Amino acid sequence: MTLLSWSVLTDPNTQWILIGCMLLGLMSGIIGSFTYLRKQSLIGDTLAHAALPGICIAFMLTGVKSLPLFFLGAFVSGLLATLLITVITRYTRIKADAAMGIVLSVFFGIGIVLLTHIQHSSYGNQSGLDKFLFGQAASMIASDVYTMIGVSAVIVIASSLLFKEFKLLSFDPGFARGLGFPVGFLEQLLMFFTVMTVIVGIQAVGVVLVAALLITPAVAARYWTDRLGLMVVLSGLFGAISGVIGTLISTTTSNLPTGPLSVLAATVVFVFSVLFAPQRGVCAKAVRRIRNNRAIRMAEHVREIQHSPVYSKEESL
Amino acid sequence: MMEFWIIGTGALVAIACGILGCFLVLRRMSLIGDAISHSVLPGIVIAFMISGSRDSLGMLLGASVLGLITVFLIQLFQQSGVQSDASIGVVFTALFAVGVVLISLNARQVDLDLDCVLFGEIAYVHWNTISVLGIDFIPKSVWILGITVLFILVIIGLFYKQFKICAFDPAMALACGIPVALFHYVLMGLVSMTTVASFESVGAILVVGMLIVPASTAYLLTERLSVMILYSVLIGIACSVFGYMIAAWLDASIAGMMVTVAGAIFAIALVFSPRHGLLMRLRRRRKWAEVAG
Numbered sequence: 001m002t003l004l005s006w007s008v009l010t011d012p013n014t015q016w017i018l019i020g021c022m023l024l025g026l027m028s029g030i031i032g033s034f035t036y037l038r039k040q041s042l043i044g045d046t047l048a049h050a051a052l053p054g055i056c057i058a059f060m061l062t063g064v065k066s067l068p069l070f071f072l073g074a075f076v077s078g079l080l081a082t083l084l085i086t087v088i089t090r091y092t093r094i095k096a097d098a099a100m101g102i103v104l105s106v107f108f109g110i111g112i113v114l115l116t117h118i119q120h121s122s123y124g125n126q127s128g129l130d131k132f133l134f135g136q137a138a139s140m141i142a143s144d145v146y147t148m149i150g151v152s153a154v155i156v157i158a159s160s161l162l163f164k165e166f167k168l169l170s171f172d173p174g175f176a177r178g179l180g181f182p183v184g185f186l187e188q189l190l191m192f193f194t195v196m197t198v199i200v201g202i203q204a205v206g207v208v209l210v211a212a213l214l215i216t217p218a219v220a221a222r223y224w225t226d227r228l229g230l231m232v233v234l235s236g237l238f239g240a241i242s243g244v245i246g247t248l249i250s251t252t253t254s255n256l257p258t259g260p261l262s263v264l265a266a267t268v269v270f271v272f273s274v275l276f277a278p279q280r281g282v283c284a285k286a287v288r289r290i291r292n293n294r295a296i297r298m299a300e301h302v303r304e305i306q307h308s309p310v311y312s313k314e315e316s317l
Numbered sequence: 318m319m320e321f322w323i324i325g326t327g328a329l330v331a332i333a334c335g336i337l338g339c340f341l342v343l344r345r346m347s348l349i350g351d352a353i354s355h356s357v358l359p360g361i362v363i364a365f366m367i368s369g370s371r372d373s374l375g376m377l378l379g380a381s382v383l384g385l386i387t388v389f390l391i392q393l394f395q396q397s398g399v400q401s402d403a404s405i406g407v408v409f410t411a412l413f414a415v416g417v418v419l420i421s422l423n424a425r426q427v428d429l430d431l432d433c434v435l436f437g438e439i440a441y442v443h444w445n446t447i448s449v450l451g452i453d454f455i456p457k458s459v460w461i462l463g464i465t466v467l468f469i470l471v472i473i474g475l476f477y478k479q480f481k482i483c484a485f486d487p488a489m490a491l492a493c494g495i496p497v498a499l500f501h502y503v504l505m506g507l508v509s510m511t512t513v514a515s516f517e518s519v520g521a522i523l524v525v526g527m528l529i530v531p532a533s534t535a536y537l538l539t540e541r542l543s544v545m546i547l548y549s550v551l552i553g554i555a556c557s558v559f560g561y562m563i564a565a566w567l568d569a570s571i572a573g574m575m576v577t578v579a580g581a582i583f584a585i586a587l588v589f590s591p592r593h594g595l596l597m598r599l600r601r602r603r604k605w606a607e608v609a610g
Contacts, residue, residue, distance in 0.1 A: 041406050045406060092587065092593050094536060097347045098529055098536075100347070105530060108523070108526075109573045109575070109577045110573070113574050116568075117567055117568065121568070256421050259414070280397070
């Protein structure tokens with residue numbers, strides 16, 4: 001097993017895929033930190049599900065399987081989905097969670113209808129389209145990895161240049177507006193980055209689970225620190241590690257899709273953080289509780305001694 | 318006969334989901350329904366690996382327990398300070414991933430593939446019949462769904478008043494001495510049971526569509542809970558009938574088409590609903606403008 005995985009590692013093709021998945025984890029971790037703090041974690045889930053009909057329509061119109069075209073299709077349907085959620089929540093009495101559920105499931109339903117329609121009819125080169133559901137990193141080709149490198153470079157550079165703006169947006173958008181920042185534009189930009197991450201991630205991780213890469217590393221990172229800068233770095237790191245581990249296992253073992261494995265790797269990091277994080281972790285809390293109890297018992301003990309007859313007698317003498 | 322059983326199965330799914338969906342929408346827990354429908358998957362796979370059959374009552378209960386565990390975990394993380402939607406996201410993606418990996422690992426032994434998980438196999442329902450009480454032409458999944466619907470009707474029927482108060486005003490329900498937490502978990506248990514029972518016919522992801530979309534459509538059309546449940550069930554049944562017909566015509570996924578039809582009906586209600594529709598809103602606003610001007 002180890003021999004096999006090392007021989008796979010030296011394969012240049014696999015190295016590209018590994019780099020691609022690592023970058024994917026990195027950027028989804030970074031963007032995920034902001035969406036988590038903005039309480040929009042599940043927007044990634046909705047966008048990913050909504051991307052499916054866009055991808056199918058792009059394929060049906062052109063008949064070719066190319067990432068930029070899918071990107072366009074997914075982008076348009078993702079935009080439509082967010083617009084619909086806003087319309088439903090703003091103009092009717094339906095609440096945000098139901099609106100998200102409606103848009104998510106209906107778009108996905110349409111996507112599945114289109115997907116099965118494509119599969120049942122003669123579209124020729126349709127093989128691999130169903131890989132979009134659970135992801136298959138091994139099916140990535142060099143140009144896909146180049147796209148990933150480009151997108152992640154844009155996201156990393158933009159979030160470090162606009163760090164202050166995004167920080168303000170995440171914690172207090174009202175204050176940011178008061179200071180004269182273009183809040184609407186920044187929100188749209190962050191949404192655009194989320195859509196980009198989701199779409200790039202779909203091929204590696206799949207429609208169903210790509211949202212986890214936006215959510216889980218960010219929540220795990222939140223356990224370790226109270227500083228946004230550190231949280232973003234940690235979250236990116238956790239995401240990258242999960243992407244690498246998921247890809248490694250998936251490429252060395254046959255039959256296992258990359259998406260679920262990466263998600264499980266991220267979940268392991270999350271569970272580890274829940275247990276062992278220095279301040280909020282379960283263990284740290286237990287230690288603190290034990291120490292507190294000991295201190296309280298000590299204080300009670302001292303008080304008992306002070307109030308004990310022997311002690312007070314001596315004092316009165 | 319084949320068409321009858323397919324539409325009948327779809328209708329039973331619609332009834333079960335339509336009733337429970339109303340309570341989920343009213344309690345603002347639509348996304349928890351979504352989470353449960355994903356996370357019962359490992360329960361289904363494990364029960365399937367142990368028992369070797371796909372639709373036993375044991376599996377129904379075993380997987381429903383996993384739904385309750387999901388709800389419990391989500392609440393646990395929420396209480397420890399994780400934001401609610403993020404904790405939903407973490408829990409259901411992790412459990413769903415476990416399910417998918419288990420299926421992929423046992424792809425040879427287990428007669429359960431990823432397509433079935435996503436789309437369901439409602440088109441093959443009528444091939445899988447079982448003999449109960451000497452009647453041998455009714456499909457297995459109709460039995461399972463029928464029992465689930467009956468169970469839901471009995472529980473909701475018996476405790477209708479309690480569920481109603483919990484849905485609209487949990488604080489008042491608590492003040493009235495109703496065990497709100499217990500009813501919460503009963504509702505969640507029913508949702509998981511429905512998900513497991515419907516899973517084979519409509520797939521894990523589209524169950525949530527049948528839970529939320531007809532109920533939300535009904536929510537736009539009425540102010541009474543009983544009428545809302547009725548509308549929701551009727552809309553769901555309409556979805557299964559028209560969904561099947563259009564899917565047969567287009568040669569596409571039946572389950573996907575059912576949810577698409579549900580979406581279309583929702584869109585119509587969104588625009589034309591007599592009280593809450595967009596058109597009515599526009600007209601009302603214009604009227605106010607006239608009054609003011």
